[in-house]
Amino acid sequence: MSENKFRQIASAIEARIDRGQYPPNSRLPTHRDLADDLETTPATVAKAYKLLVEKGYVESFVGRGTFVKGKTELAQVIQAPDLETAYNFSILQPCLAQSLPMLQEAFSQASKVLSTELIGYTEFSGHPAHRAAGVQWAARYGLENGTPENTLLVDGAQNALSLLIIALTKPGDTIAVERLTYPGILAIASLLGRRVVGVDMDEDGMLPEHLKAVIRHEKPRLVVTIPSHQNPTGVTMPEARRKQIAQVIAASEVWLVEDDVYAFLNSETIPAICNWIPDQCFHITSLSKAISPALRCGFVKVPDSQVSVINAHIRANIWLSSPINYIAAAEMITHGSAFHVAEQQQQIARQRQRIAQSVLHAPYTASHGYHIWLPLPDGWRAERFVMEAKSRDVIVSSGSYFCPDSQESDHIRLSLMSVSSDQRLAEGLGKLDQLLQSEMNTLFHF
Ligand SMILES: Cc1ncc(COP(=O)(O)O)c(C=O)c1O
Structure with a gap:
């Protein structure tokens, strides 16, 4: 056997992992099975697996086998609408039962005002009245300088993020994000070949001094921040920090994208970073988190100099966001029911955070948001914990989904709003609490 045989085997497995033939979290064949297949020895396969562990492709567990490491894919982050019996803590959405009656009413009103003008193609991307509703929504939660002219309509915040990344950066460019961030941003960057730095x-959120250093050394074209109830850490930037971040951006040539979809959860209105740097900042919000992700109504306030650029991208990508959805959205915003439901969701989140505090013994930093960023006890790695929880019908998100380089994490994210009732919340958290408290060596050996 040539000395390089184990390297060849490792490369072949690497290629299979890259092609998806061995998907994330799947178990590789045993040493003996693969050795029989490849007409080699189990020792050679063991050497190949060891090399793959060193390169970070797989993890080995004594007595359990060798597993492909999980990597960030949105499909992994949000899991299991098909697993209805499971306690699902993986989806960051509002309590939909609370939103449903208001949505039904809004669509029923919307059907009465549908007109031929509203159901045809338009030469602009979004009706002025619908943009005005977006201005009203964002202003209520801290954005000062929106107007119907600079507020554009998109298919949710995700659509805004991808449009802005396409419009403002080129393949190979660098984007700076919080050290841990929303996987939707990482997915866009990875699909479009943009480099991400943390x-x-x-x-209090992103550190101004480190942002300054990253801008100087890494030369990003774009900085993306989530200032309220950050996904995943739950951190909210206070006003003073927002001002400092605005100063760092103002002293540089970079654009800032402020993704403020959770601003409505702040107990008091906090000024948007965009207020200080309106010519350098794109402010994003949407109705997904306060009302329903099915609405796909997002609003982007763009610098005046960029309105026609971003409009051109919207037209090229989606022509215009569905006016039918926006009629309902504008109805809810102008008549105030959207703010009322947002307030109710805020109350539910607080109640659920209280339940979590009473059930979970593990220490974590509490917030008023939809989720918890939970440190795992010593020795646990998130991927293993996620698998172990899943085997007990509890679905949680691994902390590694939120790392720009998918590195190992010792945290999980728990959304408290995606289970149907407070009772299911308490039951599911109880199961998690038991797992968190169990001695790992009673579960399996490392
Ligand atoms: C920070 C952040 N931005 C954007 C989104 C996507 O929002 P939308 O449904 O409006 O596209 C999410 C969803 O989880 C999010 O957490």
């Missing part, structure tokens, strides 16, 4: 955070 900016360190503390309990």
